[in-house]
Amino acid sequence: MNSSVGRTCWAIAEGHIPGESNGPAPQMTSHETACILNASQETAKVQITLYFADRDPVGPYSIDVPARRTRHVRFNDLDDPEPVPRDTDFASVIESNVPIVVQHSRLDSRQSELALLSTVAFPVN
Amino acid sequence: MNSSVGRTCWAIAEGHIPGESNGPAPQMTSHETACILNASQETAKVQITLYFADRDPVGPYSIDVPARRTRHVRFNDLDDPEPVPRDTDFASVIESNVPIVVQHSRLDSRQSELALLSTVAFPVN
């Protein structure tokens, strides 16, 4: 496998962390995830910028994904420069110094039975 | 981030607003959403045209998405030139003067436990 699996910029237009959850934490906590695959031979320096409906973008959030590893980033866990607000619409742009693949997923456990969604993010570059 | 995040024309072939809902409004109301990210430095002038099974297309529905903002447009809320019928199959084409990213989602709460779907829309141009 060579180092060209994926793209260096991705966008996720849908983002929303439900404010409520049912079931045992952390696996059943409502969450929003960016699953990142770095199949290259170098650490991916990933920067996430969040866009909102009514204020300026926030970021970058910096994340390293080691070479030949995957990292499933929960937006719930991002806290630098600031936590991601719950029950708030957002979108994200994800940039990397090496090609990566990004897939977006959500687990929604606001009601007693969970719901899931997932889609490959949009490859910008 | 430059102004070239996304495309200027998108299509969503699946569209259907369930006519029934369970749970508190508005968050648990069954809805169909086009999540739009405008990462550019200019206001996006967005025009949505709806296609139906058995009558001529309706639109355009005009929506502004400010520069560097996201807007999660509920088809439920569109009412000019006319409301979007419930329990009716439709599709949509979404055009913009600047590049945007569009993701399609639905929350279906016809039954007591919600279901979700989401996919990046098809980039036409």
Place this chain on the structure above:
Amino acid sequence: MNSSVGRTCWAIAEGHIPGESNGPAPQMTSHETACILNASQETAKVQITLYFADRDPVGPYSIDVPARRTRHVRFNDLDDPEPVPRDTDFASVIESNVPIVVQHSRLDSRQSELALLSTVAFPVN
């Protein structure tokens, strides 16, 4: 809107009509759908070929989608040249004489609460 919205060949690798359902028919019957948008000025002559795990492909199933219309085709309803078997894995290739957009969805109501999935099909040509 010109006639070049979409592609002329699409593939859906996932296909499966659950054999059981709960809730009132037809809206809560478990179903697999190919949502087709024809934004062109001509009738789309669509041909669907089904692929299976252990026998030769079946088709084509022929469907017309009028100009500037959408049609949400339930695989459950296809019966010429033969019905689509339930509880059986399949895949599909969808060809058209004019560009179309195809999105794949499933409603699964085998249990008392429905589940949904959706994704834009893969644009082959």
Place this chain on the structure above:
Amino acid sequence: MNSSVGRTCWAIAEGHIPGESNGPAPQMTSHETACILNASQETAKVQITLYFADRDPVGPYSIDVPARRTRHVRFNDLDDPEPVPRDTDFASVIESNVPIVVQHSRLDSRQSELALLSTVAFPVN
């Protein structure tokens, strides 16, 4: 249908087999699936490599998909060179000697009502 339906390398950044299930096996067992369509005239020799968060990649897992057939591969069933761990994040890269189409799905039955997700995998080459 010619032999050029799809691509020869695909990536799925999201992977996770839930460790628990409810309902009758095998149809209601929580599972993660790569649905593969081989519309070509030749057997597809498919090789899957799994990526993890904290250890080296594992693989290849070798799978044949006969000509003009589909195969819905459950990651649950992969066991050579080793089984896929449950409740563990992973990602996958799927390579083939002939063009194929890959779609990723999950059925999650950890709670009494199932949830579904699906997306076309990312076409790398």
